[in-house]
Amino acid sequence: MIILGIDPGLNITGFGVIRKDGNKLTYIASGTIRIPPGDLPSRLKVILDGVGEVARSYQPECAAIEKVFANVNPQSTLLLGQARGAAICGLVNAGLSVAEYTALQVKKAVVGQGKAQKAQVQDMVQRLLLLKGLPGTDASDALGVAICHAHSGAAMATLAALAPSLGSKGLRMKGGRLIG
Numbered sequence: 001m002i003i004l005g006i007d008p009g010l011n012i013t014g015f016g017v018i019r020k021d022g023n024k025l026t027y028i029a030s031g032t033i034r035i036p037p038g039d040l041p042s043r044l045k046v047i048l049d050g051v052g053e054v055a056r057s058y059q060p061e062c063a064a065i066e067k068v069f070a071n072v073n074p075q076s077t078l079l080l081g082q083a084r085g086a087a088i089c090g091l092v093n094a095g096l097s098v099a100e101y102t103a104l105q106v107k108k109a110v111v112g113q114g115k116a117q118k119a120q121v122q123d124m125v126q127r128l129l130l131l132k133g134l135p136g137t138d139a140s141d142a143l144g145v146a147i148c149h150a151h152s153g154a155a156m157a158t159l160a161a162l163a164p165s166l167g168s169k170g171l172r173m174k175g176g177r178l179i180g
Contacts, residue, residue: 002028004060005146006051006091007138008068008084011035013047014138017058018129020150027129029058030139040079044086051090063096064149066103066141101148106141109148 001021007014012035017028033050035043055063065088068081091098104114110124122140126133128147135143 001062001150002058002060003146003149004055004058004063004091004096005142005144005149006063006065006087007141007145008047008065008080008087009035009138010043010047010079010083012138013050013083013087014136014140014142015051015054016135016139016143016146017054017060018143018146018150025128025147025150027131027143030135030143032136032138035083040082044082047083047086048090048093051087052094055091055094055096060096062099062149063091063094064099064101064145065091066106066145067100069103099149099152101145101152105152106144106148109151110144 002017002019005016005018007016013033014030015033016030019026019028031054033047033054035046035050037043065084068077068084088098101109107116107121108114110116110128111120116124118137118141121144122134122137125131125135125140125143125147129143134140
C-alpha cells in the first residue's frame, strides 16, 4: 500500500510518500510545496493544486493529514485550518480517502511519546525509513503522518472488522482503554 502523508501549512506544506508492505515501510519520496506570498485565495489554490499534483505523481492508495491544534493566536489557527482544508480538498479531488491524526498521535506512533521534539521525530523518521540523511522538518512531519497511518490503519481496519460482532453497542473508550 502506498500512503501519502501531508503536513499542512500556509507558507510550506510538507508531503511524504511511503510504501507499506506487511510490517516493512519503504521511503518513496518527500518534499515541500512552497506557497508564494499573495492573497489568501491564491495561496490556497497553490496548496490545492500542489497536493493534487503530488497525488497524481505518486498514485497513493490513501492519504493522511495532520489535524489542526488550537493555537495561542486564533487568527493563525484559522489560517492553518484553511490551508488544511485546501490540502484535504486536493486529496479528495484525487480520489483518496483521508485519515486525520493529531500531532500527539503522530509523535507517539513515530517516537513512542507524544511530547517528542521535532528533532526526535526527524531522527526516528530517518531511522524507520533507512534514509541516508535527515529529511527537512516539513517533509519529516509529513512522513511521520504517513508512518502513523501505516501503523494505525491496520489497527483501525481490525477494529472495523470487529465492530459488527459487538452489536449495536460498538466500541468505546473507558479509562483510556477500548471496551466493547
